[in-house]
Amino acid sequence: MAATVETFRQGRSIPQNLYGRGVPDQTVSIVTDALDKWFALLDGGRYDDAYASPPVIRAIPLTLASREILCEDNAVVRLTFASTDGADLPAWTPGMHLDFTLPSGRRRQYSLCGDPAERNTYTVAVRYIPDGGGGSTEMHSLEEGAAVTVRGPRNGFPFVPRGNAVFVAGGIGITAILPMVRAANAAGMDWHLVYCGRSRESLPFLDEIEALPPGRVTIRTDDAAGIATGPELLERAGTGAVYCCGPPPMIDAVRRAFDSVPATHLYFERFSPPPVRGGVEFEVQLVDTGEIITVPSDTTALQAIREIKPDVAYSCQQGFCGTCRTRVLSGTPDHRESRLTPEEQESEMLICVSRAEGGRIVLDL
Template structure:
């Protein structure tokens, strides 16, 4: 990027001179206006991040321009006018993004790696014997398009057609597909009709894809949206998902191959590839920046802005700001990640597909390294041509050369797609009323060998006749030929329990998923089980297991009245004085603090029941410093009322390093300052990039990406926003 800008040339008119123009803008007071971006340019890191984390003041509506006539009229009612999340403000943005957030978490996307790797090999098979290719056309464009089509749930064999249809959104920037704007508009209409068809299919035939995932989220009541709003999610995600990934691999490879020693260092293993990619994302991302509309008079970085002005947040400039990065115009593959780059943005609009892009590019680098020996640029680096300066950043072509090798037979990698466990058909073998508002179902599995073994504390997902999924604890005996659940009728719930009570009968055919267990019984000197109402169900199997182990135990069973306490007579008959029943209508409130006062040091308390009970137990345990001895199972997430920030300790288990997180600090920043190098993107708990495994302690989850069960399990934490409910967290880093 060392070419000289012609004297008097308009800034940002030469793509080879982009970073010099951005550096000059950073050195300028205020935010100068740019004709190219038709906005005032915000170029300094701190100013950009402030704006990104203040979406109320800096609206995203400017990011996606309105559809011009006559297409606006032609698309009305068929193509959503704001067909991408990045152009939406709240509350609609967070509401709709909640339907896809959890799908794009890094650990969940990992299941696609074998499939992506096989597709990459197939494309390389097509040109490996030639010894040269334009990687942009033969690999970098087709692979991301096939991947995003597969992930969304569309026919991969139609990927080229999908790409041509999405080319409408690129306007003159689409240099890879021929056709008039009118022809591309018709393709786009046809694409939306096709997506609607697949949506209708997946509503009744769920698979491991994004469309099915959104239906699952809608059925579970996690998100409310119309079918038309659901349709709006997919084309925009596909456009961003393939175009940016295509540009990233080309620009990244061009910089690596410009120095053979650098390429060799990056290609040592998966760890070196991941580290190199982060530095490449910082050095030259596929996004120059994005526009924002100022909604009210404000001041940013000491510069006054008026409502109605547009600003261009130059991510590429922020990632090379000398106040935040040392030697920012140099590629340093060993750079620390303590200061996050802006290659994928930050805030609520941070790139939702960043985890998929990281996975895809790591696989691409690996496959190209494996298959193309002596890989090199086919032309001098200075001869590579960039696309015109715009919000996007990319290369027109990437000519590469290598030593030709014959195509050899490879053992095809079977894609392992392991979303949720496959649905297992069951029969309702028996139904009985335990109380006036609790019914027990006994379920038998058609093929018992398909049902995994389970331990006390496990639950299943029951697929109801209307397709909705509901979670119920198993209250039978592990290893038995049938499964038992008990369901409390809740008139004010989401309707699942009412369906079970009013519609499900003996002989009915249903389906289940699981079992899964986030409430396992730990070895202990003694155990106290605390049940509130229907919370008795997971504790029944635990009591049987404690008996089998010979562990000392007792049960405190709370309820409004004895008549409404399921299984109470059987428990008292079998276990006598070990069972303490506490009907509140007769005895008043139970003394939760007293329970902790009597608890031996080596004992654990296992509790399940309504939120009032569990919160009370947690608060009482915290007051006496015994929260580590309490294990709870919730039917719903703890209400999002957070305690005031207070300091806590984080132990990095692999090194033994202990870090104090101050009340005004984040866990992410604290651990990264001591070299943990935890990746991050959004820094607002919406993308899942900074997820870390929890070995001990109870996180206070403040993210919006973990599902209900994952929050209740407390096995991972989003380090950018979440904190600790106790004094210490032990993390697997």
């Protein structure tokens, strides 16, 4: 999971190029998280910061207390972690996530999906992705008693519990959405959940979701009804907010349809990187080996480098966590992120999204 959020009012132009320069794309920094001004923008200056817990930067050691397979295809596991010393853990609110450092050293982000009132545990759910870079494989292999370290909770996808809301979740995107649904229901909001997936066998939390109040939930699977269009996903959208979490095609469909509905706010979180847009082919030379790697116009530098160095560090793949920051020894980067300061951009780049302005760039990997 990677926590990126964009917020729009109806009638405001939606950026067409998430990776492009000069695009009014509001990506939340992994360091600053919940800045007061940003939260004010989310609700037109009416956001109450009582809804957001302060970000926690320190590392927290956790122990895996329990694990449970959640869906019939066995691809999603729910993992509940407890503090190693039994003390209460930092509070969290719907939409928050944790940055995990796994035993291998990999860093990955996963949304909290348990009960915020349970202060002694954190719960996440992870879908196994065979070619996903090893993070989900490692999470699925954890046994009870395993030790991990987390940073957070951090909020890149805040929920405002007022008015009415439509929640759109695709597959494992339900992990970020479900705590919001619970909070909306508890607050007596007018809400509706649209939950999509390949098949019922692939949908986690299905028992809990089907037990929600009648008429509040639409479950749609590709094998029974086909892939939903944007207008179908937003059919129940009223004058309030839309919260969407899922794969890029779903998010793109919702974004395209948003201006045709009366909703005033759109918040979404991506669980995988969007496609590269407006890229040009360039070369990367690795200073340690001298190898020269061609990066096609539709491929990220990270993806191309991983073909040669599969152990290269990365996490969010969206240009905000900073895990893949790399020193630039020669060449001109085309910075397509919001993480580095202008001074840092003079000598570093984030290879998951940033590129080169043609020609060759030499990296200290």
